[in-house]
Amino acid sequence: MSGVFQVVGTAEIAKVNLLVAALIWLMIVPVPIRIDLAALGKLRRHWCGIGVTLFINRAVKPFSMTKLIWFFPGFVVRPDLPEGGINPCIAGAILLAAGPARRWCSSGAT
Structure with a gap:
């Protein structure tokens, strides 16, 4: 069994693990698939809300999250992280922060 983990752990392209890349791709792809193409014609009516959402998601949230x-990783939990584990922790959290925030409907669905 350890041979399987060794193969999976060494399967990389450009220092990116292929299994991790595939799992991230599977996590992200369903988001654009759920876009209602018929609703694109209604964008002009909701330009203000779309503008505010884009501003918050792209200008405010990444920097405040950063x-x-x-x-937190740099000061609060630094003693609990392994040596060399701070920069990957910060990089991963910044990538998560760059993703769009969910907008909740009145029904509670996303």
Whole structure:
């Protein structure tokens, strides 16, 4: 069994593990598939909400999350992280912060 883990662990392209890349791809792909193409014609009516959402998701959230991310792994939990584990922790959290926030409907669905 350890041979399987060894093969999976060494399967990389450009320092990216292929299994991790495939799992991230499977996590991200369903988001654009759920886009209602028929609703694209209604975008002009909701330009203000779309603009605010884009501003928050792309201009405010990544930078505010980055400050929090640098604070907590950099200072609060630094003693609990292994040597060399701080930068990957910060990089992964910044990538998560760059993703769009979910917008909740009045029904509670996403």
